[in-house]
Amino acid sequence: SKRIVSGIQPTGNLHLGNYLGAIRNWVRMQDEVAAEGGDCFFFLADLHAITVHNDPAELAANVRSMAAALLAAGIDPAKAVMFNQARVPAHAELTWLLSGTARIGWLNRMTQFKDKAGKNREGASVGLYTYPVLMAADVLLYRATHVPVGDDQKQHLELARDVAAKFNTDFDVELFPLPDPIIPPTAARIMSLRDGTAKMSKSDPSDMSRINLTDDSDTVAAKVRKAKTDPDPLPADPAGLAERPEARNLVGIYAALADRTVEQVLGDFAGQGFGAFKPALAELLVETLRPIKARLDQFAGDPAELDRLLDVGATRARAEAAPTLDSAYRAVGLSR
Ligand code: TYM
Numbered sequence: 148s149k150r151i152v153s154g155i156q157p158t159g160n161l162h163l164g165n166y167l168g169a170i171r172n173w174v175r176m177q178d179e180v181a182a183e184g185g186d187c188f189f190f191l192a193d194l195h196a197i198t199v200h201n202d203p204a205e206l207a208a209n210v211r212s213m214a215a216a217l218l219a220a221g222i223d224p225a226k227a228v229m230f231n232q233a234r235v236p237a238h239a240e241l242t243w244l245l246s247g248t249a250r251i252g253w254l255n256r257m258t259q260f261k262d263k264a265g266k267n268r269e270g271a272s273v274g275l276y277t278y279p280v281l282m283a284a285d286v287l288l289y290r291a292t293h294v295p296v297g298d299d300q301k302q303h304l305e306l307a308r309d310v311a312a313k314f315n316t317d318f319d320v321e322l323f324p325l326p327d328p329i330i331p332p333t334a335a336r337i338m339s340l341r342d343g344t345a346k347m348s349k350s351d352p353s354d355m356s357r358i359n360l361t362d363d364s365d366t367v368a369a370k371v372r373k374a375k376t377d378p379d380p381l382p383a384d385p386a387g388l389a390e391r392p393e394a395r396n397l398v399g400i401y402a403a404l405a406d407r408t409v410e411q412v413l414g415d416f417a418g419q420g421f422g423a424f425k426p427a428l429a430e431l432l433v434e435t436l437r438p439i440k441a442r443l444d445q446f447a448g449d450p451a452e453l454d455r456l457l458d459v460g461a462t463r464a465r466a467e468a469a470p471t472l473d474s475a476y477r478a479v480g481l482s483r
Contacts, residue, residue: 150185150187152293153296164347189228199272218453219446242284249280292326338392340355358371388409
């Protein structure tokens with residue numbers, strides 16, 4: 148049966164890229180997989196968050212607020228195991244075991260490390276470098292078969308597959324299935340509203356570059372109105388968007404929100420300019436976010452309930468992780 152595993156860093160707000168690229172898929176898979184008797188594990192990657200400096204008090208608060216955001220977006224603790232990594236020590240332990248298997252050459256190819264470390268690579272934390280090994284442990288610990296993520300995590304998952312395959316071969320075991328990434332057909336990579344060539348991200352200093360799930364209707368409308376575009380009308384054929392990154396991004400967002408293809412959306416808007424398209428997009432966004440925001444306010448107002456749910460999730464995750472971790476220790480020849 149299917150085992151779905153995915154995580155999100157608890158830094159700042161959930162934004163539209165996270166939602167359309169990953170979380171909406173988590174919710175859809177959770178319902179499907181629960182009905183088929185499979186299991187879903189969704190977690191706050193707080194161990195990943197400390198690979199860059201975080202204010203400790205803020206990190207603790209962000210774990211709660213991201214848990215509230217996941218619940219608001221539709222994660223159901225009755226159907227999926229929701230927890231934070233730090234409370235399941237097996238993540239850190241398996242990371243160490245897999246560090247004997249992962250190769251330096253594999254890590255050296257990771258584009259996210261190069262992007263995040265920037266020019267000062269010698270000054271980057273060791274954790275930022277070995278980050279993908281922790282990510283491999285996250286999914287292999289639950290013997291994941293499928294991992295729903297946005298396009299930017301694809302390379303990390305390929306590394307997780309390489310680690311799984313090498314571990315199985317080196318120790319002659321069939322312990323880890325090779326996890327398949329599940330990447331959405333549209334919205335796999337939502338771009339900044341200010342620059343169609345940069346990813347929408349929580350680390351962009353300009354809040355105008357992203358839609359947060361907590362933005363109110365006026366803010367959403369203003370961000371869409373001010374989103375960078377070009378003066379041309381929309382084409383009938385998606386090929387006409389190839390050299391227009393901002394236009395392509397907005398049409399892609401519309402298509403993902405409406406659950407339609409880019410072709411279908413262009414069918415409705417071909418020949419029209421952004422003066423007509425942007426208000427329609429803003430309305431669709433506001434409609435999508437309204438129920439999420441309402442639930443978010445409800446959960447955010449009940450920290451005791453959030454803590455209780457995270458407690459239940461961590462207990463279940465620890466129980467699910469234990470046998471795989473034991474097998475991994477045994478496979479490498481360590482008795483505990
Ligand atoms: P994170 O926290 O940066 O993002 C969470 C999820 O959102 C997706 N995403 C996007 N999708 C489309 N367009 C965007 N602009 C965009 N920005 C973010 C990400 O692809 C991701 O699916 N390392 C991971 C967290 C993690 C994880 C894991 C994921 C830790 N362990 C194990 C899967 C499996 C991260 O930092 O995602």
